[in-house]
Amino acid sequence: MICVLSGGTGGAKFVDGLRQVMPAEDITIIVNTGDDLLWWGLYVSPDLDSITYVLSGMLSRERGWGVKGDTFLCLQAMGQLGEPTWFHTGDRDLAVHLLRSRLLAEGKTLSEATAVICGKLGVKARILPMSNSRVETRVDTPAGELSFEEYFVQRWYQDPVNSVRFAGASDAEPAPGVLDAISSADAVLIAPSNPVTSIEPILAVPGIHQALLSARGKIAAVSPIVGNAPVAGPAGILMAAQGLPCSIAGVAKAYEDFLDVLICDTRDARAADALRRGGLRVQCAQTVMRSAEDKAALAREVLSLVAGNLLKEQPESNTAFRRLSPP
Amino acid sequence: MICVLSGGTGGAKFVDGLRQVMPAEDITIIVNTGDDLLWWGLYVSPDLDSITYVLSGMLSRERGWGVKGDTFLCLQAMGQLGEPTWFHTGDRDLAVHLLRSRLLAEGKTLSEATAVICGKLGVKARILPMSNSRVETRVDTPAGELSFEEYFVQRWYQDPVNSVRFAGASDAEPAPGVLDAISSADAVLIAPSNPVTSIEPILAVPGIHQALLSARGKIAAVSPIVGNAPVAGPAGILMAAQGLPCSIAGVAKAYEDFLDVLICDTRDARAADALRRGGLRVQCAQTVMRSAEDKAALAREVLSLVAGNLLKEQPESNTAFRRLSPP
Numbered sequence: 301m302i303c304v305l306s307g308g309t310g311g312a313k314f315v316d317g318l319r320q321v322m323p324a325e326d327i328t329i330i331v332n333t334g335d336d337l338l339w340w341g342l343y344v345s346p347d348l349d350s351i352t353y354v355l356s357g358m359l360s361r362e363r364g365w366g367v368k369g370d371t372f373l374c375l376q377a378m379g380q381l382g383e384p385t386w387f388h389t390g391d392r393d394l395a396v397h398l399l400r401s402r403l404l405a406e407g408k409t410l411s412e413a414t415a416v417i418c419g420k421l422g423v424k425a426r427i428l429p430m431s432n433s434r435v436e437t438r439v440d441t442p443a444g445e446l447s448f449e450e451y452f453v454q455r456w457y458q459d460p461v462n463s464v465r466f467a468g469a470s471d472a473e474p475a476p477g478v479l480d481a482i483s484s485a486d487a488v489l490i491a492p493s494n495p496v497t498s499i500e501p502i503l504a505v506p507g508i509h510q511a512l513l514s515a516r517g518k519i520a521a522v523s524p525i526v527g528n529a530p531v532a533g534p535a536g537i538l539m540a541a542q543g544l545p546c547s548i549a550g551v552a553k554a555y556e557d558f559l560d561v562l563i564c565d566t567r568d569a570r571a572a573d574a575l576r577r578g579g580l581r582v583q584c585a586q587t588v589m590r591s592a593e594d595k596a597a598l599a600r601e602v603l604s605l606v607a608g609n610l611l612k613e614q615p616e617s618n619t620a621f622r623r624l625s626p627p
Numbered sequence: 628m629i630c631v632l633s634g635g636t637g638g639a640k641f642v643d644g645l646r647q648v649m650p651a652e653d654i655t656i657i658v659n660t661g662d663d664l665l666w667w668g669l670y671v672s673p674d675l676d677s678i679t680y681v682l683s684g685m686l687s688r689e690r691g692w693g694v695k696g697d698t699f700l701c702l703q704a705m706g707q708l709g710e711p712t713w714f715h716t717g718d719r720d721l722a723v724h725l726l727r728s729r730l731l732a733e734g735k736t737l738s739e740a741t742a743v744i745c746g747k748l749g750v751k752a753r754i755l756p757m758s759n760s761r762v763e764t765r766v767d768t769p770a771g772e773l774s775f776e777e778y779f780v781q782r783w784y785q786d787p788v789n790s791v792r793f794a795g796a797s798d799a800e801p802a803p804g805v806l807d808a809i810s811s812a813d814a815v816l817i818a819p820s821n822p823v824t825s826i827e828p829i830l831a832v833p834g835i836h837q838a839l840l841s842a843r844g845k846i847a848a849v850s851p852i853v854g855n856a857p858v859a860g861p862a863g864i865l866m867a868a869q870g871l872p873c874s875i876a877g878v879a880k881a882y883e884d885f886l887d888v889l890i891c892d893t894r895d896a897r898a899a900d901a902l903r904r905g906g907l908r909v910q911c912a913q914t915v916m917r918s919a920e921d922k923a924a925l926a927r928e929v930l931s932l933v934a935g936n937l938l939k940e941q942p943e944s945n946t947a948f949r950r951l952s953p954p
Contacts, residue, residue: 340725340726340729341725341728341729341732342725367704370700371698371700371718373697373698373700373718373719374701374718374719374721374722374725376719377694377718377719377720377721377722377723378722378725378726380722380747380748381722381723381726381744381747381748382747383722383725383726391698391700391701391704391718391721392700392701392703392704393704394701394704394718394721395701395704395705395707395708395710396704396708398667398668398669398701398705398710399667399705399708399710401668402667402668405668417708420707420708420709421707421708
């Protein structure tokens with residue numbers, strides 16, 4: 301059993317690779333919910349959605365979020381009603397938000413709602429929100445404190461960042477199954493997600509950091525930073541705000557308490573050497589995932605380092621479907 | 628000022644005619660909310676929607692409900708999630724349900740939410756729900772008691788009907804403005820809507836029947852029954868269940884306490900004579916509305932009987948828009 305800690309975009313790509321090279325049933329993904337937002341009165345969980353969509357074959361790989369082939373007519377109509385439209389919610393995408401919101405309104409927890417949705421969509425991996433309590437990533441900027449999606453999507457991460465906090469984290473509890481998934485995993489993989497706003501919120505939930513410290517499996521992280529810049533998004537700015545250099549050294553530092561192996565890009569070979577001199581195990585690989593093959597190769601590389609026994613190429617049909625389906 | 632009591636489909640056609648021959652600002656429509664339902668966790672008010680859409684130029688005249696040119700991708704996705712899909716909600720249509728549901732969740736009344744939505748959509752007439760309290764039309768059938776939409780849309784009105792009741796009506800209050808709109812109107816028009824499930828719920832709200840009895844303006848009803856059959860829908864079955872013949876005599880009986888003039892179809896000339904002999908004023912007209920011209924002609928006929936002073940043909944631009952826009 302493998303346990304993955306993940307955010308949305310980079311995490312979805314990484315998980316897309318993992319499911320090609322090992323049975324999806326053996327993967328548990330613990331997902332950041334610090335970006336969750338109430339949107340048009342619906343509860344939207346962007347990272348849970350990306351992971352759910354990639355594992356059900358619904359993700360728009362072109363966009364990296366939302367449902368492939370989706371349309372945006374409700375969004376357009378909401379604009380005509382004077383409602384905000386900066387967070388792009390597709391018409392098919394809305395179905396998941398509607399169902400989740402109804403389940404939550406009926407008293408189900410986020411874990412339970414996630415399990416229902418995954419069941420309906422035929423997702424074989426286990427997707428767990430980090431917590432059923434509300435933990436909100438708040439980004440402090442000169443323009444005021446923003447939610448992560450306000451900072452990231454509405455304002456295109458143009459604001460300077462003073463600091464980041466995870467409101468509600470200290471009172472939160474890990475969702476059922478989270479601590480056990482970490483403790484009992486053959487390996488824990490930290491996806492190439494933003495260390496500050498995708499992984500730190502998970503680590504901020506009381507008990508999770510401790511579970512990582514005492515995990516029986518090896519812990520490996522894939523760096524989302526290549527050559528002193530993030531592969532995508534605002535990780536660099538946010539790392540700087542948290543006192544972390546935007547480099548593989550910064551990634552290593554973010555996870556230093558529990559990290560066994562860092563997987564960094566081949567372009568960071570020199571920086572990798574420096575880290576190795578400091579005692580960390582570092583493996584270089586091609587970490588930028590453009591094709592299905594890139595994703596599988598990275599997943600294979602990472603698994604071979606920490607849980608080679610779990611490697612098992614998945615039936616060709618999966619790949620064929622992936623190749624045939626529109627972006 | 629004209630006050631119209633209305634359901635959805637037939638009422639929307641009638642209102643579509645009225646706005647061609649008098650200023651929309653002078654029309655108040657009191658709308659049945661007995662068909663309202665929670666659908667996918669959203670508050671949907673089918674008759675309020677039809678009246679709002681027709682007055683904002685958004686109604687699909689082809690279907691008679693929903694937004695013209697709408698798509699149904701969210702509905703399709705909901706089906707894939709195993710959610711019910713029998714009530715067809717379009718992607719653009721969803722925007723209004725989302726906004727209304729959010730406003731209600733924020734503590735606004737249905738009247739207030741309706742005013743907000745009408746404002747956003749540029750509706751110049753005043754649309755009032757009959758009540759801000761929940762009044763539910765319940766149809767008793769051998770298969771059990773059904774909500775109106777279950778009976779009508781989900782089960783295609785195939786069930787025999789034992790009786791109809793309006794749950795919650797006795798505790799309901801008319802929405803703000805309703806009683807005053809009736810009392811002060813130059814004329815009250817009862818749209819060619821189903822007397823049992825569109826108009827009776829309105830009359831069941833305490834105070835409304837009394838306001839009609841003491842209204843200063845004339846009260847005219849357009850018959851939705853032509854030649855012993857409803858123009859559309861289950862009015863015949865439902866009237867029979869309430870002890871009313873499916874004829875213009877049944878319509879007259881439903882409104883007998885306060886009706887001044889009945890407008891029936893020219894095909895009912897003989898039945899009209901019989902009613903006249905009983906003392907009712909009856910006017911024959913072409914009541915089946917197929918084109919914009921049919922609607923305007925009927926509205927003109929009705930207004931000329933009870934409030935001819937309000938007749939004022941509306942600018943050609945309206946009609947041009949109507950002609951150019953897709954169904």
